[in-house]
Amino acid sequence: DSGVTQTPKHLITATGQRVTLRCSPRSGDLSVYWYQQSLDQGLQFLIQYYNGEERAKGNILERFSAQQFPDLHSELNLSSLELGDSALYFCASSPQGDEQYFGPGTRLTVT
């Protein structure tokens, strides 16, 4: 158990819909990272927050957005969902960037 929690574990929704994925980092970790992992693809870095502020952005679509709240939990919002958005979404937290602790992931299926 990494100490990072993610909810929900599974999510099935239709194209065009909007969903919110939630992540609670390990106690004391200020950084939260979001990744997308599609079938046969590696982990794609989406976005990083540090203590409530956006720190780095990766290949995140404009339809996707995230935020980190004062209690350090983070949410990833995915809107106007397309079939290609079906993937595993991981959240990770870290005290510094070198060692990241990943949550169990949210499996999103868009039908």
Add this chain to the structure above:
Amino acid sequence: GQSLEQPSEVTAVEGAIVQINCTYQTSGFYGLSWYQQHDGGAPTFLSYNALDGLEETGRFSSFLSRSDSYGYLLLQELQMKDSASYFCAPLQHDKLIFGTGTRLQVFP
């Protein structure tokens, strides 16, 4: 530009030694991390090399050569449970760059 290369698949037998190579090209390089991911699971941290040389953690060792933009993960005394995907991930500032990983299959 930015690039990351590691073999897509490696096979070995139990008890053997396997080396997974990684070459990278990235700006703002801080160090090289390695992660393991079992099918259906989350990536878990294995090692991090900030400096050139070999870091050993039990059966696993990781090596970095900054001048060659090259690193490797060495797995010794392979066990069936080592069957998984292994990702090298350069640390760029405080962001990890992951590729598609190397799938290791260990056979009895």
